[in-house]
Amino acid sequence: MxxxxxxxxxxxxxxxxxxxxxxxxxxxxxxxxxxxxxxxxxxxxxxxxxxxxxxxxxxxxxxxxxxxxxxxxxxxxxxxxxxxxxxxxxxxxxxxxxxxxxxxxxxxxxxxxxxxxxxxxxxxxxxxxxxxxxxxxxxxxxxxxxxxxxxxxxxxxxxxxxxxxxxxxxxxxxxxxxxxxxxxxxxxxxxxxxxxxxxxxxxxxxxxxxxxxxxxxxxxxxxxxxxxxxxxxxxGIKLKSIPNKPHFAKVKTGGQLDMAKAANLAGITLNELYRLNPGINRWSTPPSGPHHLLVPVAKAESFRAELAQLPAEKRMQWQRYSVKSGDSLIRIANTFNTKPGLIKEANKMETDLIRVGQSLLIPVAVKEKEEYALTAPQRRIAKQNTQRAGRHRLNHSVKSGDSFWSIAKKYNTGVQELARWNGMSPRDNLRIGQQLVVWTKTNAPRDGVVRRVNYKVRNGDSLSRIADKFNVAVAQIKTWNTFDSKYLQPGQQLTLYVDVTRAYE
CATH class of the missing domain: 1.10.530.10 (Lysozyme)
Structure with missing residues (x-):
């Protein structure tokens, strides 16, 4: 050449x-x-x-x-x-x-x-x-x-x-x-x-x-x-030595595998596994592949051995769900942080039609979604939660007809800023119901009213569920409250600051 x-x-x-x-x-x-x-x-x-x-x-x-x-x-x-x-x-x-x-x-x-x-x-x-x-x-x-x-x-x-x-x-x-x-x-x-x-x-x-x-x-x-x-x-520069030897090896997984289980089998942290496999967007490897993972060279053989001993039904965690009135595959998939196609595949369904009372097997993450800190959604949330000096955080739920331009205009900010706050590009598509953050110099948008709300923790509640329900961030809830324990307790009182003009389920 x-x-x-x-x-x-x-x-x-x-x-x-x-x-x-x-x-x-x-x-x-x-x-x-x-x-x-x-x-x-x-x-x-x-x-x-x-x-x-x-x-x-x-x-x-x-x-x-x-x-x-x-x-x-x-x-x-x-x-x-x-x-x-x-x-x-x-x-x-x-x-x-x-x-x-x-x-x-x-x-x-x-x-x-x-x-x-x-x-x-x-x-x-x-x-x-x-x-x-x-x-x-x-x-x-x-x-x-x-x-x-x-x-x-x-x-x-x-x-x-x-x-x-x-x-x-x-x-x-x-x-x-x-x-x-x-x-x-x-x-x-x-x-x-x-x-x-x-x-x-x-x-x-x-x-x-x-x-x-x-x-x-x-x-x-x-x-x-x-x-x-x-x-x-x-x-005048010193380059930190990098050993002249391979760091990772490719291991065939043979099918879909929860990343938390994979990290445990490989004997490494979940974050380390994601840093070697940054192409994985979600809590598990893709159902249609690629069916391999990169792991540190020193862990490759033991990982292969552990995988060989893992029963097929243990690769993923499953939850049974009974279809309720008003449910759709998309709504159920969103609830369980998965895709409709995966639910159809797991339940051998040929159409999107479901009926009330029907029992569905749903693939779910082994751990709470916050544990999968380097998945695409959690990285975006971390970006959204980055504090901006002199600005107040607001949450915006994308509605039909919204665009980066229209949302930026509503909150009197720039399109590039809005995209950057949400770990996105202005060229990215928005979807209805998507949650965006806006860091404004005012306390609320023109049509929003932020108020203090006292919330009583219920059975089954988690920080992420409460955050989703009130359109706020987990980090904000932690900032607004002092926790004596890692886990929420039923009856516990939380202080929230929410836009009371929104309707909440």
Missing amino acids: TLTSCQSHSPEQAATPPVKVEQKVAKGKTAKKALKNQLAKKPLTDLWDRTRQGLAMDLDNNHPRVLAELRWYKKNQGYFNRVSNRASPYFYFILMEAEKRGVPLELALMPIVESAFDPFAYSHAGASGLWQFMPATGEHYGLEQNWWYDGRRDVVEATRAALDYMVSLHKMFDDWELALAAFNSGPGRVMNAVNKNKRRGKSTRFWDLDLPSETTAYVPKLIALGKIVRDPAKY
């Missing part, structure tokens, strides 16, 4: 005589060769060392945009500490996949620029995961996205897709810098910029193209990262 050969735009280099430039390049090549020879002599116990051996882009580029990114990085050692900690479970696999394809190992640093190695990162534009795939691009590269699962966050599948996409873009542009720009803003936009410069007789190198500001900063960020990884001491 042809690697991009970029030269600096700095005035000092422009004024350097040609002979001296050649000498400088020769010295640079000699230094790179010496570094590789030095690394080759010692065993590679650290992934940063392994990365240095495969850096292949022009890291001697001192374009002002690169230097600007370097200045920021040099001042932010804490950023590299966080990135190294987050990257630790994933970096070995990503580096291995990049090496398999023979691409410059700067590409393995792309998740730093894209998401700071946060597998749950979600942008205002709707991009998701370590590699920040947009929905359409993800679908094009085989990343399935549904209620149960989002392949854009699946570490293995998204890495495969991202590197395949980069190889495809390099074939298109024959230039890694243009390929990186196309990954960020789309190949069509970059091709149009290239063609525009061709027509005007201008350079078609990345550094000379008219591209969006985010894209013009994207490549410099990666080049600057490459410089730091190549020689962190030169920039």
Whole structure:
């Protein structure tokens, strides 16, 4: 593959005589060769060392945009500490996949620029995961996205897709810098910029193209990262060591499995299991797959053995439900935090028709939903509960005809703000009955009245049920009340602040 050969735009280099430039390049090549020879002599116990051996882009580029990114990085050692900690479970696999394809190992640093190695990162534009795939691009590269699962966050599948996409873009542009720009803003936009410069007789190198500001900063960020990884001491940065060995192994589950049970069988925490499997949206693995989980290498064999001993009926927890007047499959599914299709499948139903008194078998989570803190709904709730200084929280239930624009206008706030408060993108679809939070500088919307309400805990109540009933957050109830026990007791009095203009069941 042809690697991009970029030269600096700095005035000092422009004024350097040609002979001296050649000498400088020769010295640079000699230094790179010496570094590789030095690394080759010692065993590679650290992934940063392994990365240095495969850096292949022009890291001697001192374009002002690169230097600007370097200045920021040099001042932010804490950023590299966080990135190294987050990257630790994933970096070995990503580096291995990049090496398999023979691409410059700067590409393995792309998740730093894209998401700071946060597998749950979600942008205002709707991009998701370590590699920040947009929905359409993800679908094009085989990343399935549904209620149960989002392949854009699946570490293995998204890495495969991202590197395949980069190889495809390099074939298109024959230039890694243009390929990186196309990954960020789309190949069509970059091709149009290239063609525009061709027509005007201008350079078609990345550094000379008219591209969006985010894209013009994207490549410099990666080049600057490459410089730091190549020689962190030169920039006053210390890269926390990441062991040069696999962190996780893939274990076939053979079917749907509650994530809490899986974590228990694997001997790890539920949060650790979700961080290795961030594509799982709900409390269990998807009924239609993928039927595998990533677990720490050291736990893989014991997990396989425990799974083999687990009876099929114990993989999930089931609850019998008797259909009541006014019930529908959708209403029942919402009550039990599941999907109508799964209820139909579990009960071998061919239609959505149900009758009063009919007994249904419902798959339910083993633990309270708050325990599954890294599922998509709970991550969104955590985002919604993030306190905003100087603002008051209000809850809005989406009604027919609502949009981000109309809701933002009602509460006199911005569309981007509203989406961000709810862990969403303005492009996301809203559904009737969906609960949104609005952080306003006033106590209530124009048509809402917030009042203090005393609530007496009943049999079967939980914090989440009470929160859902009064359209408030569990965190708010905890803030408004002092609990002497982890569990609620029937007859216990709670103080709530609710919008009394709403009707509650």
